[in-house]
Amino acid sequence: MLRVVNFAHGTMYMLGAFATYYGAQELHLPFYAALIVAPVVVGAFGILLETTLLRRLYGLDPLYNLLLTFALTLVIEDLMRILAGPLGSPYSAPDALSGIVNLGFTLYPLYKLFVIIVALLVCAGTWWIVERSPVGARIRAATENPVLVRALGIDTRRLVTLTFGCGVALAALAGVLAAPTTNVQPSMGDSIIIYTFAIVVIGGLGSVLGSIVAGFALGVLQALGSVFYAPISTTLIFIVMVIVIVLRPAGLFGRAEGSR
Amino acid sequence: MKRPLLLIGAALLLLAIVLPLPPIRVYPVVAIDLVCFGLFAVSLDLLFGFVGLLSFGQAMFWGGGGYVTAILLARTQLDAVPALCIGVAYALVLAFVVGLISVRRSGIYFAMVTLGIAMIQYFCVFQMTDVTGGENGLSLSSRGHYFGLPLENDVAFYYILVAVVAISVWLTLRLVASPFGMVLRGMRENEQRMVALGYRVNRYKLAVFTIAGGLAGFAGALYALGNRLAGLDMVDWHTSGAVVMMTVLGGIGTIVGPIVGAGLFESLDYFVSKTPIGDKTNLVMGTIFALCVLLFRRGIVGELLAKLGRRAET
Numbered sequence: 001m002l003r004v005v006n007f008a009h010g011t012m013y014m015l016g017a018f019a020t021y022y023g024a025q026e027l028h029l030p031f032y033a034a035l036i037v038a039p040v041v042v043g044a045f046g047i048l049l050e051t052t053l054l055r056r057l058y059g060l061d062p063l064y065n066l067l068l069t070f071a072l073t074l075v076i077e078d079l080m081r082i083l084a085g086p087l088g089s090p091y092s093a094p095d096a097l098s099g100i101v102n103l104g105f106t107l108y109p110l111y112k113l114f115v116i117i118v119a120l121l122v123c124a125g126t127w128w129i130v131e132r133s134p135v136g137a138r139i140r141a142a143t144e145n146p147v148l149v150r151a152l153g154i155d156t157r158r159l160v161t162l163t164f165g166c167g168v169a170l171a172a173l174a175g176v177l178a179a180p181t182t183n184v185q186p187s188m189g190d191s192i193i194i195y196t197f198a199i200v201v202i203g204g205l206g207s208v209l210g211s212i213v214a215g216f217a218l219g220v221l222q223a224l225g226s227v228f229y230a231p232i233s234t235t236l237i238f239i240v241m242v243i244v245i246v247l248r249p250a251g252l253f254g255r256a257e258g259s260r
Numbered sequence: 261m262k263r264p265l266l267l268i269g270a271a272l273l274l275l276a277i278v279l280p281l282p283p284i285r286v287y288p289v290v291a292i293d294l295v296c297f298g299l300f301a302v303s304l305d306l307l308f309g310f311v312g313l314l315s316f317g318q319a320m321f322w323g324g325g326g327y328v329t330a331i332l333l334a335r336t337q338l339d340a341v342p343a344l345c346i347g348v349a350y351a352l353v354l355a356f357v358v359g360l361i362s363v364r365r366s367g368i369y370f371a372m373v374t375l376g377i378a379m380i381q382y383f384c385v386f387q388m389t390d391v392t393g394g395e396n397g398l399s400l401s402s403r404g405h406y407f408g409l410p411l412e413n414d415v416a417f418y419y420i421l422v423a424v425v426a427i428s429v430w431l432t433l434r435l436v437a438s439p440f441g442m443v444l445r446g447m448r449e450n451e452q453r454m455v456a457l458g459y460r461v462n463r464y465k466l467a468v469f470t471i472a473g474g475l476a477g478f479a480g481a482l483y484a485l486g487n488r489l490a491g492l493d494m495v496d497w498h499t500s501g502a503v504v505m506m507t508v509l510g511g512i513g514t515i516v517g518p519i520v521g522a523g524l525f526e527s528l529d530y531f532v533s534k535t536p537i538g539d540k541t542n543l544v545m546g547t548i549f550a551l552c553v554l555l556f557r558r559g560i561v562g563e564l565l566a567k568l569g570r571r572a573e574t
Contacts, residue, residue: 056554062368063314067508068553070501074546082543194379194497197372235383238376245361245373 011073012168013192015042016175017184018080035118038176039169046168050161077190115177122173123212139163198241264568268561269429269516272523276422280415288414292421292486294526296479299425301506301518302432303475308504309513310436311468312448313363316371316500317378318476320358323495325351325477326484327385327392333404333485340404340411344481351477352470354381359469363462375497382495397491404485421482428475433515435471444468505549511559520561 019038049072057064129135138149139159178188279291286294300322308314329347332338338346362373385392392398403411411417435441446454447461455461484490493499502525510521525545532541556563 053550053554061312063371064553064557066314066368066371067504068550071505071546071550071553074501074542075550078543078546194375198376198379201369201372201376235380238380241373241376242361242380245365 011076011193012042012046012171013175013178014080014188014190015045015076016172017179017188018175019172020176020179021184034176035173039172042172042175043165043169047161047165050164054164055157055161073190073193118177122170126170127212195237198237202241202244264565265433265514265516268520268564269433272516272519273422273426276426277419280418288418289487290526290530292414292418293483294523295418295421295425296483296486297503297506297522297526298519299428299479299482300476300503301510301522302429302515303472303479304503304507305510305512305515305518306432306436306475307468307472308507309515310441310444310448311465313366313465313469314371314504315374315469315472316497316504317358317374317376318472318503319495319497319499320374320378320381321351321355321473321476322480322483322499322503323385323490324354324381324480326480326490326494327398329481330398330400330484330490331391333400334398338404340406340485343404344478344485347481347484348474348478351480352474355470355473355477356466358473359466363465363469375500378495378497378500382492382497385495386492392490395492397489397494400484400488403488417486421486424482425479428478429515429519432475436515440464440467502545505545507559508557509549509552509559511562511565514559514561514565517559517561521559524560 016038019041020034053068053072054065057068130139175188276291276295279286279294280288300318303321304315304318307318325347327347328350329340329343332343332346333340336343358374358377362370362377365373386394388394403417405411411420436444443454443459443464446457447459447464451461480494484494503522506521506525507518508521509524510519511517528544528548529541532544552559558566
């Protein structure tokens with residue numbers, strides 16, 4: 001969206017999960033509160049990173065951003081390893097969400113249903129904010145032509161910072177949601193970032209709808225793949241990525257962009 | 261600009277020669293790693309520094325070349341030299357195919373696409389346990405025969421390696437100074453203009469990508485021979501990331517800089533692993549690299565050259 005590729009996004013996801021875990025351990029923070037607190041805390045951390053470090057690189061090739069966030073990923077991950085140990089800790093969902101629900105055609109864990117609903121709501125909300133609301137219009141304008149937008153009296157810097165913070169907060173929210181289903185560990189962001197990249201490439205950079213659709217479609221595809229031929233399920237997403245790049249270089253929903 | 265570069269190159273060669281000798285006495289096996297990673301970083305620099313394409317999947321060629329060579333040595337009676345050649349050929353072909361797909365994109369997209377394709381190979385290596393040894397990697401009982409002769413002495417292997425790598429680096433320097441290299445620089449500076457001048461930009465990109473892939477495959481094959489091991493970490497994306505760090509740290513677009521970067525990176529890795537923080541090397545590397553990106557983007561050799569150049573002007 002911002003033409004800023006955040007390699008540290010997976011790390012923020014991990015931090016979100018850890019914030020939930022420590023929130024519960026140290027402050028007895030209930031899960032529902034963590035859903036809000038963790039993203040805010042991690043989002044603030046993201047804003048701090050953006051204003052102190054990333055901002056210095058905006059005039060340069062966006063690749064430098066990629067490199068810096070990559071470095072940050074390594075640093076933060078190792079710091080968490082020192083703080084929390086490499087093994088990770090289990091975190092359980094609240095009792096109210098831990099049952100099984102009967103959907104009529106199948107039995108389904110209530111927590112997963114809850115995650116799906118929250119995810120759908122958040123996705124829809126993000127899409128609406130970016131594509132339909134006045135703030136979203138400004139963000140899109142600021143990425144397209146920052147000079148003109150600044151001339152119109154809009155503080156693009158603050159806008160960029162805010163958007164970055166929101167992006168980080170979303171990653172953290174994903175981390176909170178994932179905390180009860182997986183083991184909370186420092187390397188959990190590591191594997192997810194590669195998949196996220198593939199999804200964004202398939203969906204088209206800068207297209208929220210594209211990423212959402214690609215993300216869900218690939219989740220389904222991966223599940224189907226693991227049913228029919230297990231070894232392929234991990235690779236499938238990248239194979240799809242290659243096919244998409246060959247057929248539609250801009251991604252499924254990407255607008256044909258100029259350079260980079 | 262040209263002379264200091266050659267001087268640094270000569271100094272590095274000298275350093276490489278004295279590295280295992282008495283006053284310094286680096287273990288030959290560690291020295292072998294240094295030199296192999298140096299060549300690997302050079303391959304990335306050829307791509308990133310001269311065409312502006314940042315590959316985040318360069319380990320697929322490094323690991324690919326390494327694995328193919330190791331598999332041939334472990335499972336057939338082949339001499340090591342043809343095995344090495346086949347390993348490099350594999351990397352070249354792979355790079356050509358991947359290049360066909362990826363050079364259509366540039367910038368961040370290019371980085372992501374190369375990363376994604378590298379992951380496909382990673383999972384293939386991971387899952388074809390009976391051929392590649394899966395998670396355990398593939399260890400060799402010997403380095404094989406070279407034109408019928410064994411080469412198990414680490415020091416002897418190291419010196420042959422230094423000679424081979426020095427020739428490769430020299431050839432790379434020649435390549436970037438050639439008219440072909442000039443076209444590449446032109447593309448990096450102003451791609452549209454080169455298109456307007458009638459150059460088929462994507463063909464040049466594909467050519468460089470293939471050469472860089474072959475070079476990385478060569479380095480990887482040498483690394484696998486040197487360590488008698490092709491491990492899963494060779495195809496892992498962390499290795500791709502590490503080599504990017506080495507290259508940028510040393511100085512992109514300088515060819516000899518990445519060797520400095522690789523040397524520094526590997527020796528830091530070696531020393532940090534002996535300190536109490538032990539396996540938290542990424543913490544140190546990441547911090548140094550972040551500072552590098554923020555403060556001295558030209559890298560060590562790049563800054564050095566800039567200083568020398570400024571002094572020459574005054």
